Amino acid sequence: ETGVTQTPRHLVMGMTNKKSLKCEQHLGHNAMYWYKQSAKKPLELMFVYSLEERVENNSVPSRFSPECPNSSHLFLHLHTLQPEDSALYLCASSHTGGTGGRNGELFFGEGSRLTVL
């Protein structure tokens, strides 16, 4: 138990569906992250929220839309995805940093395994 909880753990969706991934952290951190993990590739940073404000998105396609309503919750809204978007999506949080780096220790959730048909 890392203090970061992701739901759902597994998701299968068609290319025309709309779904959301949810992340919740119970660590009192002020920065939250979405990472994508594909086979044979390093983890790719998608979005960073620091103090609930998004300040970096790393050129992620607009079919991925993040939302951070407060410092404990982070969502990733998905719509009209492509099969190549199938991957493990990991949420993380840290005590400091976020946007400009210099982050404290990162704690990850178990991930949401997404399959796009």
Added chain:
Amino acid sequence: KQEVTQIPAALSVPEGENLVLNCSFTDSAIYNLQWFRQDPGKGLTSLLLIQSSQREQTSGRLNASLDKSSGRSTLYIAASQPGDSATYLCAVSGNTPLVFGKGTRLSVIA
């Protein structure tokens, strides 16, 4: 742009052996370096965090060292056990959030 490389990509050792995993990074202006463990289909578990001003950190059978000037870190695992089998990832934080290597997949054979 920071790049992180981990060698070897995969490693298989007999139980009880001591082993070293390597991590190198191209930009030495880092804030900290973190080692993680990932089991198949699972998230990442933080093992050790080394601040840029530190040379090493220890936790149980694990020891991580950092040589910032040469852009290198090593993770030493003593007396390996089958339960240590996992993928080990290295990540560095500098002026951008964590940049990850591809990991080393470790198998410890009983």
